[in-house]
Amino acid sequence: MKSNNGKLNIGFLGTSLPRECGLATFSHDMMSELGKLKDFNNPRMIAVNNSHSYTYGDEVIGQIRQQHESDYIQAAQHINAGDLDLLVIQHEFGIYGGTSGEYLLQLAEALTIPFVVIFHTVLAEPDSKQRMIMNRLGQLSNTVVTMAQNKVDDLINVYDIASEKIKMYHHGVPFVDTGSRSELKERYGYTDRNVLSTFGFLSPGKGIEYVIEAMKGVIRKHPEALYIIWGKTHPNIKQESGEIYREKLMKLISKFGLEQHVQFVDKHLTQEEVVESLVLSDIYLTPYLGKDQAVSGTLAYGVGYGRVIISTPYRYAVEMLADGRGLLAKFHDSASLEKHIIDVLDQPDLKADMESKTLKLGNSMRWSEIAKAYSVLFREVSQLERRLKGSVV
Secondary structure, eight states, X not given: OOOOSSOBOEEEEEOOTTSOOHHHHHHHHHHHHHTTSTTBOOOEEEEEEOSSOOOOOTTEEEEEETXXXXXXXXXXXXXXXXXXXXXXXXXXXXXXXXXXXXXXHHHHHHOOSOEEEEESOOOSSOOHHHHHHHHHHHHHSSEEEESOGGGHHHHHHTTOOOGGGEEEOOOOBOOOOOOOHHHHHHHHTOTTOEEEEEESOBOXXXXXXXXXXXXXXXXXXXXXXXXXXXXXXXXXXXHHHTTHHHHHHHHHHHHHTOTTTEEEEOSOOOHHHHHHHHHTOSEEEEOOSOTTOOOOHHHHHHHHTTOOEEEOOOHHHHHHTTTTTEEEOOTTOHHHHHHHHHHHHHXXXXXXXXXXXXXXXXXXXXXXXXXXXXXXXXXXXHHHHHHHTTOOO
């Protein structure tokens, strides 16, 4: 039965908290903001599970076992028979079952309610299976969403998705009320240190080793500098290869004598801890090695809180750090990172100017604003569906 209170019922499909996953956090933040709008009921979630079991909240109304093909058809039947006006599919290749997550198509093809797809990854050079899956989702959905303007052309030219179906919204950033930078430094014991940081799941490809090597030169001029690497090893990486990457980084720290200048915080951060780690930072770094990375939630958070950001020039960083909002170092180049770090620490005025420019964009990326933009889309899609069915809007 459809709800008769006149409010919109929105469902989400993807991973869900407490699973440690960026998509789960993304969905949670958007659902929380949509639930505050007067014409939306509290959104619900259909959670995709991996090999672990999770204790979900009441918002989870269904579950899919990732590698159980029949679960996808059953979930579609459950959704069709329920009261949802619209489904939002969070898409990453790695969270759905089958080759490149192809089981998702069975659910999408069986849906009788409209759906929107949010593409968290848009590969510039997909294989044939990946391209087929995203093209088909584009055909079946009402709208597809990317979080980077640089990926709109790829969706059109690589995946053959109609331009009129594509929307671009920034990655949302939560608001957390924290103390000032100086207050947080004092609380965490970093008074009188220039703090550099990176947060997120630790895995090869993050390029952390190049920052560690850069710190050799940084501390010769700025012995107060401290680089903090916040976050635990990615669960999939840890399952496959243990802590090999972290151990490699620790050996580098020891080799270069940087024990007082590089620290690990080996835990999955709460949202409050993530924001506090950013606010207390003087420089935020994303030295990633993959040049085609379309979106980075961690970089979005850094922009959202107006940090000075030094990054390698992957596609999302080039877009977000344009117009003086940050500095781009070369890939695989510790000397380039070292130069940019020292330039910022040497020039307080440069640092203040970049923080101001970055925060101007960052303020527009708060979830309270991004969710409003999504809500307009969700209303339009739902109203269109009602008109097509002959309902009075």
